[in-house]
Amino acid sequence: MNETVKLIxxxxxxxxxxxxxxxxxxxxxxxxxxxxxxLITLDSGYGNTGACTSAITFIDGDKGILRYRGIPxxxxxxxxxxxxxxxxxxxxxxxxxxxxDRFSRRLTANAPIHEDFKYHFGGxxxxxxxxxxxxxxxxxxxCFHPQFITLGDEEAFEEAAARLLSKxxxxxxxxxxxxxxxxxxxxxxxxxxxxxxxxxxxxxxxDQYVVEPEIExxxxxxxxxxxxxxxxxxxxxxxxxxxxxANLFASAAAGVCALWGPLHGGANVEVLEQLEAIHxxxxxxxxxxxxxxxxxxxxxxxxxxxxxxxxxxxxxxxLKASAEKVLNKLGIKDPLLDIAMQLxxxxxxxxxxxxxxxxxxxxxYSGIIMxxxxxxxxxxxVMFSIGRMPGWIAQWKEQHDDPNAxxxxxxxxxxxxxxxxxxxxxxx
Ligand code: SDX
Numbered sequence: 001m002n003e004t005v006k007l008i009x010x011x012x013x014x015x016x017x018x019x020x021x022x023x024x025x026x027x028x029x030x031x032x033x034x035x036x037x038x039l040i041t042l043d044s045g046y047g048n049t050g051a052c053t054s055a056i057t058f059i060d061g062d063k064g065i066l067r068y069r070g071i072p073x074x075x076x077x078x079x080x081x082x083x084x085x086x087x088x089x090x091x092x093x094x095x096x097x098x099x100x101d102r103f104s105r106r107l108t109a110n111a112p113i114h115e116d117f118k119y120h121f122g123g124x125x126x127x128x129x130x131x132x133x134x135x136x137x138x139x140x141x142x143c144f145h146p147q148f149i150t151l152g153d154e155e156a157f158e159e160a161a162a163r164l165l166s167k168x169x170x171x172x173x174x175x176x177x178x179x180x181x182x183x184x185x186x187x188x189x190x191x192x193x194x195x196x197x198x199x200x201x202x203x204x205x206x207d208q209y210v211v212e213p214e215i216e217x218x219x220x221x222x223x224x225x226x227x228x229x230x231x232x233x234x235x236x237x238x239x240x241x242x243x244x245x246a247n248l249f250a251s252a253a254a255g256v257c258a259l260w261g262p263l264h265g266g267a268n269v270e271v272l273e274q275l276e277a278i279h280x281x282x283x284x285x286x287x288x289x290x291x292x293x294x295x296x297x298x299x300x301x302x303x304x305x306x307x308x309x310x311x312x313x314x315x316x317x318x319l320k321a322s323a324e325k326v327l328n329k330l331g332i333k334d335p336l337l338d339i340a341m342q343l344x345x346x347x348x349x350x351x352x353x354x355x356x357x358x359x360x361x362x363x364x365y366s367g368i369i370m371x372x373x374x375x376x377x378x379x380x381x382v383m384f385s386i387g388r389m390p391g392w393i394a395q396w397k398e399q400h401d402d403p404n405a406x407x408x409x410x411x412x413x414x415x416x417x418x419x420x421x422x423x424x425x426x427x428x
Contacts, residue, residue: 081192169386237254270302
């Protein structure tokens with residue numbers, strides 16, 4: 001059935017088609033709006049605007065549903081591994097064993113970075129924010145792999161995707177090692193994706209880090225839960241940059257920059273700092289809730305609220321359970337977990353949060369697990385960028401392959417000064 005909507009403007013009636021998605025979502029296709037009516041739409045923050053159609057991730061924010069290529073996140077978090085989920089997101093279905101093996105081999109082969117990267121790492125102050133290094137070095141991949149600046153065939157794309165997905169963890173580990181003055185640890189081709197990352201983060205030349213299965217599983221799960229999330233701020237940035245036909249590395253580097261913001265991926269750092277402030281005694285959970293409700297405080301309960309989820313973020317539910325399990329398995333009693341649970345309980349009973357449907361999001365519990373694994377707070381958002389990399393790659397490719405894709409160029413409504421003449425400086 002071809003649904004339409006009618007718009008009446010200045011006594012004229014205009015009709016526009018309604019697009020329906022496979023899950024029943026509806027949108028007005030306004031591609032012809034300006035040419036027919038002379039009007040554009042205005043939607044600050046794009047809360048009501050779809051930027052594209054996509055077959056990668058589906059979210060039902062009211063029901064707390066998240067699926068990658070149709071598969072519920074709960075099943076993937078329990079049964080899959082990050083590399084398999086990356087393949088699912090990028091290539092559109094679950095891989096067969098030989099496909100997964102080939103992709104794993106590509107990731108292993110591409111784990112090392114060019115030796116000359118060390119001159120770049122060496123140029124950063126040890127206090128450099130790891131997210132700044134992450135975006136800079138991902139962009140620098142184009143200098144060492146110029147053959148992927150203009151993308152060729154499917155084989156070239158798979159190689160470029162594998163290089164980016166593999167090297168992003170080497171870059172992250174090296175940024176961490178640089179910040180603590182420890183030697184870079186080369187990737188070990190005998191180790192799988194997450195274990196290799198932990199090895200590069202925590203081994204010493206004379207002392208190989210032993211990867212506990214529980215820790216490897218917990219980090220696999222964290223990366224799976226972060227792997228994609230529709231058209232969030234950083235993914236939309238990757239698409240925006242990619243729409244100019246900029247290469248995959250440049251687009252991903254831009255995604256890292258957008259993710260860094262405290263309202264987005266940077267929230268996982270803010271959550272930990274908030275919990276630590278409470279633990280140190282400066283703040284109480286009740287005080288946090290009061291400040292979060294007080295508009296004049298400029299304070300937000302970090303890790304709470306979401307543009308799409310008006311119910312529990314399913315990832316937060318999984319991470320909350322995982323946090324308890326990992327800490328128990330590791331015999332760690334982290335007071336911050338108890339404080340987080342207290343905060344959650346208080347907020348979920350508070351009318352301000354209830355009225356605004358503010359629930360814990362993916363960032364609320366993730367930091368507690370990463371802290372238990374030994375990942376420092378300033379690396380939390382870097383971990384988010386590693387997890388989100390397959391989603392960025394998949395979304396970039398989906399747009400790249402769309403024959404109808406155009407360079408993204410939003411319009412505006414001008415509210416500045418009307419026309420005026422230049423005034424020579426002596427007359428100002
Ligand atoms: C991520 O988009 C994605 O999918 C993102 C992400 C992904 O996987 O890519 O899920 C990852 O970024 C998760 C969000 C991490 N950020 C935080 O935890 C920061 C704290 N949360 C907020 O700043 C906020 O909830 C956002 C940024 C997440 C959402 O912002 P919106 O959709 O613009 O909502 P809003 O700011 O318009 O808030 C609506 C109301 C406002 O109150 P009123 O003006 O209606 O009275 O809710 C209030 C806000 O003041 N509010 C909060 C709050 N979040 C929203 N009040 C106190 N504390 C909060 N955390």
